[in-house]
Amino acid sequence: MPLKDVIAPFYVWKRAFEKPYTTAKPIEERPGAASYRGFHTNDMALCVGCGTCETICQNEAIDMVPVPGIETTAKDSGLRPMVDNGRCCWCALCVDICTTGSLRLTNEYIWVSTDSDGFRFIPGTGDNPWDDKALGYRRDPGYRLMDYERQDMAMLTPEESARSFLEVVKGYSAEQARKEAERCVDCGICIATCPAHMDIPEYIKAVRDGDFETGLRLLYRTNPMPATCGRICTHRCEEVCSVGHMGDPVAIRWLKRYICDQVPESDYADILRDQSTSNGRKVAIIGAGPGGLSAAYYLTRLGYAVTLYESQEKGGGMLRYGVPSYRLPYDQLDKDIDYILSLGATIHYNTRVGRELRFPELMADFDAIFFSVGLSDPYGLGVEGEDHPRVLSGLKVLEDVTHDRDPDVGRRVAVIGGGNVAMDAARVSRRLGAEVTVLYRRRIEDMPADPEEIHEAQAEQVKFVTQAIPVRVEEGPSPRQVNIRWGEAEMVADEKGGRPRPVLMEDRIHTETYDSIISAIGQGGDYEFLSDEYADRVEMKRGKVIANEYRQTTIPKLFVGGDIANNTADAISAIADGHQAAVGIDHFLSSGS
Amino acid sequence: MKQLFDRLQALFGVTDFERKRDDLAFLKVPKDHAEMLIRHLRDHEGFSHLVFFSAVDYIEDDIFRLIYMLHNYGTRDTLGVHVDIARENAGMTSIHTLWAQAALYQRELKEMFGIDFPGSPGVDEDFMLEGWDEIPPMRREFDTRAYAEKTFFPREGREKSDPRTHMRKQFYPNWGEGE
Numbered sequence: 001m002p003l004k005d006v007i008a009p010f011y012v013w014k015r016a017f018e019k020p021y022t023t024a025k026p027i028e029e030r031p032g033a034a035s036y037r038g039f040h041t042n043d044m045a046l047c048v049g050c051g052t053c054e055t056i057c058q059n060e061a062i063d064m065v066p067v068p069g070i071e072t073t074a075k076d077s078g079l080r081p082m083v084d085n086g087r088c089c090w091c092a093l094c095v096d097i098c099t100t101g102s103l104r105l106t107n108e109y110i111w112v113s114t115d116s117d118g119f120r121f122i123p124g125t126g127d128n129p130w131d132d133k134a135l136g137y138r139r140d141p142g143y144r145l146m147d148y149e150r151q152d153m154a155m156l157t158p159e160e161s162a163r164s165f166l167e168v169v170k171g172y173s174a175e176q177a178r179k180e181a182e183r184c185v186d187c188g189i190c191i192a193t194c195p196a197h198m199d200i201p202e203y204i205k206a207v208r209d210g211d212f213e214t215g216l217r218l219l220y221r222t223n224p225m226p227a228t229c230g231r232i233c234t235h236r237c238e239e240v241c242s243v244g245h246m247g248d249p250v251a252i253r254w255l256k257r258y259i260c261d262q263v264p265e266s267d268y269a270d271i272l273r274d275q276s277t278s279n280g281r282k283v284a285i286i287g288a289g290p291g292g293l294s295a296a297y298y299l300t301r302l303g304y305a306v307t308l309y310e311s312q313e314k315g316g317g318m319l320r321y322g323v324p325s326y327r328l329p330y331d332q333l334d335k336d337i338d339y340i341l342s343l344g345a346t347i348h349y350n351t352r353v354g355r356e357l358r359f360p361e362l363m364a365d366f367d368a369i370f371f372s373v374g375l376s377d378p379y380g381l382g383v384e385g386e387d388h389p390r391v392l393s394g395l396k397v398l399e400d401v402t403h404d405r406d407p408d409v410g411r412r413v414a415v416i417g418g419g420n421v422a423m424d425a426a427r428v429s430r431r432l433g434a435e436v437t438v439l440y441r442r443r444i445e446d447m448p449a450d451p452e453e454i455h456e457a458q459a460e461q462v463k464f465v466t467q468a469i470p471v472r473v474e475e476g477p478s479p480r481q482v483n484i485r486w487g488e489a490e491m492v493a494d495e496k497g498g499r500p501r502p503v504l505m506e507d508r509i510h511t512e513t514y515d516s517i518i519s520a521i522g523q524g525g526d527y528e529f530l531s532d533e534y535a536d537r538v539e540m541k542r543g544k545v546i547a548n549e550y551r552q553t554t555i556p557k558l559f560v561g562g563d564i565a566n567n568t569a570d571a572i573s574a575i576a577d578g579h580q581a582a583v584g585i586d587h588f589l590s591s592g593s
Numbered sequence: 594m595k596q597l598f599d600r601l602q603a604l605f606g607v608t609d610f611e612r613k614r615d616d617l618a619f620l621k622v623p624k625d626h627a628e629m630l631i632r633h634l635r636d637h638e639g640f641s642h643l644v645f646f647s648a649v650d651y652i653e654d655d656i657f658r659l660i661y662m663l664h665n666y667g668t669r670d671t672l673g674v675h676v677d678i679a680r681e682n683a684g685m686t687s688i689h690t691l692w693a694q695a696a697l698y699q700r701e702l703k704e705m706f707g708i709d710f711p712g713s714p715g716v717d718e719d720f721m722l723e724g725w726d727e728i729p730p731m732r733r734e735f736d737t738r739a740y741a742e743k744t745f746f747p748r749e750g751r752e753k754s755d756p757r758t759h760m761r762k763q764f765y766p767n768w769g770e771g772e
């Protein structure tokens with residue numbers, strides 16, 4: 001044996017007394033590099049629990065879990081990611097995809113424990129010492145796994161649109177629709193906000209896959225008027241879209257429209273294959289607006305013999321007689337209505353309950369009744385002189401246009417109000433050749449109208465005068481004209497924390513002459529048809545009919561929905577009510593409660 | 594570094610010069626000139642240090658992109674050399690003759706991407722994945738999630754919620770029931 005081998009062990013022993021080259025763990029810490037990918041932390045207030053981190057993680061290291069103290073809200077699922085560091089490989093995909101930028105990795109990487117369950121933790125709770133550490137991996141601001149920009153929608157130019165009733169929005173091309181659909185992160189947070197709880201991520205996936213048949217079937221599960229809603233829905237889903245935290249929300253409404261645009265009406269029956277067997281029971285529906293039509297669809301599918309009574313000559317309610325055709329072309333509304341009625345419901349047009357037919361007769365003849373009669377009584381301006389013949393109601397103007405009658409608005413028009421009816425009346429008047437001014441009591445940002453509607457009206461040269469309160473209507477210089485006195489308002493903060501109120505400034509009054517003043521400040525319900533016998537038995541609060549979650553009124557066999565019952569007063573809420581009432585009626589008639 | 598690029602362009606047909614920082618730039622060279630270029634950079638341009646050698650799978654374009662990161666201690670410049678090679682029967686000239694430690698990187702690339710470097714010492718030996726019998730895991734057609742699912746069974750009692758059912762439970766538990 002060579003001498004070197006003999007003394008080697010002693011040589012090594014000598015080293016034992018020197019300063020070691022390695023670092024003793026866990027006694028001494030060596031900090032990770034500034035952008036090191038170590039343990040997770042999460043800004044709990046910023047995180048909305050979309051679960052995109054969980055979806056992207058290839059190691060299934062993340063579970064979304066409820067966390068005490070975190071509440072579920074419209075924009076926040078209330079869940080938070082829990083990370084299993086036994087599975088994590090610190091690739092940081094979860095950080096890169098995070099829709100809010102709340103999740104990141106700290107540069108802390110040392111953890112010694114004998115409890116393997118301890119390595120599973122919820123980042124950001126403050127339980128871990130690194131939760132507040134500023135260093136570590138963050139997504140580079142210029143680096144995006146997601147596409148933040150929405151596909152542009154092709155529209156008529158304002159010059160073209162202000163002169164015609166052609167549909168303003170042209171719809172996506174196949175390429176655009178696919179790209180837009182790819183922006184969805186499939187979190188499903190929007191489903192809760194949609195009044196009809198449509199399965200939004202699934203139908204968006206159908207667009208992505210180019211599978212319109214599946215898409216159409218998914219739409220009809222919760223909404224039998226998708227061609228309509230794909231155009232005019234208030235799309236509150238888009239307000240809560242997770243992608244909207246850092247980019248434009250996904251164009252959910254346009255994607256819905258896209259599916260319907262791909263399927264011709266003649267194919268609907270084959271694709272949807274709605275079949276039912278008669279259960280021998282009869283339900284009457286009063287009003288063929290979206291509420292009544294939706295109830296008719298789901299009730300027919302459940303096997304009920306449905307009879308609709310509609311006072312107008314066609315169905316659709318305010319969607320036909322209110323919403324103008326440049327936003328919702330009649331053929332698209334008819335596409336939805338035709339399919340619903342093709343399933344076998346009977347409809348009596350020009351039949352007003354309370355006039356052609358008495359409500360108590362229906363109560364006697366049918367097993368259950370659903371009514372969704374809408375709000376048809378326009379509120380007056382509430383000022384002296386409001387009965388002047390040149391003061392027109394917005395609803396009446398819009399209805400005239402649907403009936404192809406000239407509403408005779410004249411060349412100079414003032415529209416009073418800030419909601420959808422006001423925007424529609426203003427834009428319709430533009431198309432009829434008038435110069436239009438909208439007078440509104442509050443500020444633009446307080447307007448209940450859809451912001452897109454306001455922008456489009458502005459682009460079409462509708463003039464907006466805000467913080468303007470009508471004071472009096474007076475005779476104009478000629479019988480075909482009318483004067484309005486209006487005063488400027490200042491916004492006064494509300495002591496109780498409510499929204500600021502406009503207060504008239506008595507010394508800032510103006511007088512202006514118009515050919516007509518269109519009043520569009522809201523509308524109320526007309527309950528006369530209920531007859532004295534029942535009117536008192538139906539409970540109401542602030543002009544709305546009270547109903548339980550199945551839309552059942554205080555009269556057990558009477559169900560209600562739509563604008564007359566809900567506080568959101570839009571098409572999709574009426575559709576949701578119709579669906580839920582159908583389920584409620586089915587429960588009621590099969591179980592008797 | 595721009596001057597360097599101009600010189601190399603004339604000699605080796607390099608393209609796609611991209612300056613990321615004052616002291617960091619990338620360029621691209623055809624596969625057949627790559628070994629010559631790198632040797633030239635090492636021996637005549639001062640890039641004596643191989644910082645790392647890696648690859649990216651651009652499955653959409655049917656290529657692997659090799660990245661040779663070189664450093665010049667004199668000028669403190671770092672230069673990335675990109676070389677695109679076909680994914681099918683992927684292979685590349687070995688550079689272990691230039692830097693002995695390249696053999697280790699090449700062994701890793703063989704294991705992770707299936708890129709062969711004929712003649713590189715130990716290139717076929719296991720690098721990290723002892724007993725691996727799947728396709729190389731860094732190839733994009735490798736389904737990491739499916740592998741994780743079948744290999745790493747969930748902890749006992751592991752539970753998760755998803756936003757839609759959780760929100761439904763909170764906000765509209767009785768919706769649309771009965772169909």
Ligand SMILES: Cc1cc2nc3c(=O)[nH]c(=O)nc-3n(C[C@H](O)[C@H](O)[C@H](O)COP(=O)(O)OP(=O)(O)OC[C@H]3O[C@@H](n4cnc5c(N)ncnc54)[C@H](O)[C@@H]3O)c2cc1C
Pocket residue numbers: 232233234286287288289290291292309310311312315316317318319322323351352353354372373374375398420421424529561562563564569570571572574
């Ligand atoms: C101008 C305007 C623009 C709008 N824009 C939008 C929009 O962009 N997006 C959106 O989502 N919503 C919009 N809305 C609201 C939307 O139209 C309504 O929320 C929706 O139509 C309400 O549906 P409903 O079923 O409650 O009633 P309605 O649509 O009002 O339908 C009620 C139906 O009942 C009939 N009826 C009433 N009384 C009787 C009776 N006694 N007997 C028989 N039939 C009767 C009526 O003729 C009518 O057809 C708009 C409304 C207006 C007026």
Ligand code: SF4
Pocket residue numbers: 056057058059060061062083087088089090091092093094095
């Ligand atoms: S870092 Fe990668 S492996 Fe770890 S939890 Fe995030 S996505 Fe999963």
